[in-house]
Amino acid sequence: MLTLNKTDLIPASFILSGVPGLEDTQLWISFPFCSMYVVAMVGNCGLFYLIRYEDALHKPMYYFLAMLSFTDIVMCSSTIPKALCIFWFHLKDIGFDECLVQMFFIHTFTGMESGVLMLMALDRYVAICYPLRYSTILTNPLITKVGLATFLRGVLLIIPFTLLTKRLPYCRGNIIPHTYCDHMSVAKLSCGNVKVNAIYGLMVALLIGGFDILCITASYTMILRAVVSLSSADARQKAFNTCSAHICAIVFSYTPAFFSFFSHRFGEHTIPASCHIIVANIYLLLPPTMNPIVYGVKTKQIQDCVIRILSGSKDTKSYSM
Template sequence: MWNSTSFHPDYFLLIGIPGLEDSHLLISIPFSIMYVLSFLGNSTLILVISTNEILHQPMYIFLMMLALSDVLLSSSTVPKTLSIFWFNSHEISFNGCLTEVFFIHFTFVIESAILLFMAYDRYCAICHPLTYAKTLTNSFIVKAAMMTVFRSLSMVLPFVFLLKRLPFQQTNVIEHTYCEHMSVAKLATADILVNVVYGLVIAASSSGVDMILIIVSYGVIISAVLRLPSSEARFKAFNTCVSHICVIILFYIPAFFSFIAHRVGHKYISLQFHIIFANLYVLIPPMMNPIIYGVRTREIREKTFIIFTRMTSNRQGRGVTFL
């Protein structure tokens, strides 16, 4: 099991949810349903937006980027979690664990940046509508996407090397359903202060800064909306922001709860509740985002209905020809 040259185990054992092993199969039912809904919903959003030129606007392009990151986030964790619940497949290789750590944090930092750009989109649309088209050009969106990926890579890649430098000589058992930076670091037989400090710095400089800028942008937006002359115009302006605000709440609250739970220990938060909540964090936001935008955005509803209508009619047409 142990690699004596580097003091790294060949594999880790993911326990799942400690104390609830007998309920794993039952817990897997809502988890698998949420994952399927998340995958189908976000895939539909990507298909609808990418195949309709009328939706090739900044707001919808950012939404498609969010859907892509949601698929990556849930798919990097949930399949392994379900394999634990269904097949007792607890083993994950050392490098596989580090890969999972990378993609979880990489996607989180990307999603945070996308939500910030979506807030900027709403700020430009409401506060500077006359210059909106000149500001949020295709070139700007491409640069924003490249900057987002570069920022996430540069911030998250060190997590892998910080874990790889640590010796793991006592246990390879992770009390979780997936590999997360701190859950792995806590198993090390060396000082992990650097890991703790770096995690705090990255959280503050990425999601912390993004959230502050989002709050500031919405403060300016609210101020501008309240100055509009008619109540109808104010309602219409606020209505365009509701979906984004709901997505922000769904994203940041569970993420920061999980972040805090790792650092305050389980004296105040039970281990079972923490792990279940950590799984819901990678399931509920990706599942709800397509529903929120699909229900509240008329253009997406209409284009989705058209695509499914065409698919249904094509299948019926092939069936008639075959008969």
């Protein structure tokens, strides 16, 4: 039942309906979601542990990977546990303030995910184009500063989302056709003017996604030019191999993001709502699931550290390249 504040028309709570049109199959949908979430948590927590305690991984590339793992943990944990509660226990209620907090975490850390991928592209650019100066350019203080700047960028740009959403009057019900509180999904329940919300949302998408994609494209353009100029085929292959895991991470992150972004704006009436919701969840779940797998498979140093731990070797701190 909708409980409204008499003056502000703010609902006491919202109801997250889950996946519209697939209510009878949501239990089956929950199993791949749960499996991917478990893999994501185990994989990213494992990577974070390795990078924290293995001296061999105390390098700029792995510090950025630790940032990515932390971001992935928070990003998928902001949505999947609540989605599973909806699928399994029909716990669909979410308080208004709780909804705003979830919205803040989702959008902040999706923005941070994009930012960290951009920083990792710049890391690969420095490693390949300036290998002799790599350790002097990417110092620990610089990595800390750019990581903090990426986080603050997301926080400062996303805080207005919550303020713009909170100011709206809600008189179109309190049922959100989603598994989590997305900015525009909540705003569409308002009977007020949401044009500012839509414009600001598009601006943030361009400021974060557009800027990061531009930097990633520029980095890989210069990397490609540097690699092509190498005389040795083995050197070119080795250079490409150092970028392969990061390229996979970019594909896993941006492909569902682009699909979700463009389908909402150009295919809203042709693509089923259930498809929108499933892709929106995959957008937040696929990168955290695949990133530790890709980096584990394609990064020999991580493989060596895992083998040392599984084999029971105690001298993990003395390991070096």
